[in-house]
Amino acid sequence: xxxxxxxxxxxxxxxxxxxxxxxxxxxxxxxxxxxxxxxxxxxxxxxxxxxxxxxxxxxxxxxxxxxxxxxxxxxxxxxxxxxxxxxxxxxxxxxxxxxxxxxxxxxxxxxxxxxxxxxxxxxxxxxxxxxxxxxxxxxxxxxxxxxxxxxxxxxxxxxxxxxxxxxxxxxxxxxxxxxxxxxxxxxxxxxxxxxxxxxxxxxxxxxxxxxxxxxxxxxxxxxxxxxxxxxxxxxxxxxxxxxxxxxxxxxxxxxxxxxxxxxxxxxxxxxxxxxxxxxxxxxxxxxxxxxxxxxxxxxxxxxxxxxxxxxxxxxxxxxxxx
Numbered sequence: 001x002x003x004x005x006x007x008x009x010x011x012x013x014x015x016x017x018x019x020x021x022x023x024x025x026x027x028x029x030x031x032x033x034x035x036x037x038x039x040x041x042x043x044x045x046x047x048x049x050x051x052x053x054x055x056x057x058x059x060x061x062x063x064x065x066x067x068x069x070x071x072x073x074x075x076x077x078x079x080x081x082x083x084x085x086x087x088x089x090x091x092x093x094x095x096x097x098x099x100x101x102x103x104x105x106x107x108x109x110x111x112x113x114x115x116x117x118x119x120x121x122x123x124x125x126x127x128x129x130x131x132x133x134x135x136x137x138x139x140x141x142x143x144x145x146x147x148x149x150x151x152x153x154x155x156x157x158x159x160x161x162x163x164x165x166x167x168x169x170x171x172x173x174x175x176x177x178x179x180x181x182x183x184x185x186x187x188x189x190x191x192x193x194x195x196x197x198x199x200x201x202x203x204x205x206x207x208x209x210x211x212x213x214x215x216x217x218x219x220x221x222x223x224x225x226x227x228x229x230x231x232x233x234x235x236x237x238x239x240x241x242x243x244x245x246x247x248x249x250x251x252x253x254x255x256x257x258x259x260x261x262x263x264x265x266x267x268x269x270x271x272x273x274x275x276x277x278x279x280x281x282x283x284x285x286x287x288x289x290x291x292x293x294x295x296x297x298x299x300x301x302x303x304x305x306x307x308x309x310x311x312x313x314x315x316x317x318x319x320x321x322x
Contacts, residue, residue: 003089003149005065005277009057018044019053021063026277028065032151036065067151075130077119078110084120085143086284090152090276092117095286098141098263102132117146133157133165137233142268143167143286147276155276163274163281169225169235170288172265172295173244174253177221181212184238188231197251198233200241207231209238215299220247222299224269236264247295261291269300 005026013021022028022044028036033053036043041050045064046057057063083095094117101108104115114130121128128148133156136144145165147153158164189204191197208228215222221244225235236252239245245253248260272283288296 003067003151005067007063009059009061009063011059013057014059016057017053018046018051018055018057018063021057022053022065026065027155027279028067028151028277029154032067036067042066067149075104075114075118076110077122078115079119079123080116082116082120085286086282088275090148091156091273091282092120092146092148093271093284094144094146096136096141096144096268098139098289098291101138102135102144113144129153134167134230136268137264137266139263140266140268141286141289141292142169143271143284144268145271145273145284152276156273163279165271165273167226167268168270169227170267170269170292170296170300171223171225171235171239172217172220172247172260172292173223173239174220174247174256175244177213177216177244179213182210184209184211184242186238186241188234188237198231198237200237205229205231207234207238209235211239214303215297217295220295222296224300224303235266261295263291265292265295267292267296 007021007025009016009021019033022033037053042064043066044051044053046055046061051063084092085095086093094113096102096113101112102114104110104112114132117130121130129150131147131150131153133145133147133153136142145156147156156165185206185208186200187202187204188198188207189201191199206229209225210228211223211225213221214224227234231237233252236246236249240249240252247253247265248262249264252264253260267288268286269288270283270285272281274280275282288300
């Protein structure tokens with residue numbers, strides 16, 4: 001499926017070239033421009049006529065750029081419930097349920113979130129790639145963003161200088177927090193003896209987590225967290241490392257894991273990002289699922305815009321997390 005980008009030149013655009021608009025307003029990179037240039041006669045046009053990227057624009061002229069989608073991945077479309085939180089021509093945001101794998105892998109060929117997204121596209125007569133911009137653990141719930149093309153995904157993952165995805169996680173962590181906010185900067189590596197478990201170790205990869213306590217409860221606290229880096233199990237490992245493992249975590253809170261919701265109390269609550277081609281700021285929130293509502297309650301009410309504001313000065317991405 002192709003994507004058509006349209007720009008109507010105004011008086012202030014006099015003298016700007018087609019290339020200027022494509023790069024600055026459509027936010028396309030060299031690869032995208034090359035694909036459009038060699039698409040055929042209609043890849044880049046001004047008022048319906050093929051145009052060179054060096055052509056200056058005049059007020060009133062209409063620039064059109066057509067981006068062809070690559071061949072869809074061979075993900076088997078499988079019908080199933082899918083909660084769509086936001087959608088436009090380039091982006092799909094869904095609410096991932098706990099207990100579901102994001103992408104097909106060994107042992108999970110047709111029961112993943114990507115299978116349901118593939119079905120969603122097919123049922124609407126659309127032929128997009130299934131491209132999650134990041135991932136969530138099987139047992140982590142919440143917002144997951146999909147780019148509908150290679151170009152859109154590159155923008156969402158911060159590969160092109162656009163406003164990439166910033167996520168705010170909600171979690172419940174054991175114990176009483178003396179400090180209401182903090183930053184954990186400890187390297188993370190795979191534990192030698194286990195395939196899944198990660199540990200803090202000096203030879204690990206840099207990992208930085210920011211947290212803020214929004215509600216201190218009896219025996220645990222409700223936190224909001226953001227990541228500068230995107231290490232596997234980062235939040236879970238870091239919270240265990242400071243003596244506050246997540247409630248219910250069967251891997252990093254083995255002593256009391258059974259006392260929680262049956263999984264680590266972790267939810268990708270909010271995502272904000274720039275629309276891939278317009279830069280418009282988009283914010284999407286996933287409702288707290290029933291299994292965590294008993295622990296989180298109304299602690300997130302009133303957080304709104306302030307939820308991620310305290311973290312934005314630190315945040316630099318972190319897509320492949322949790």
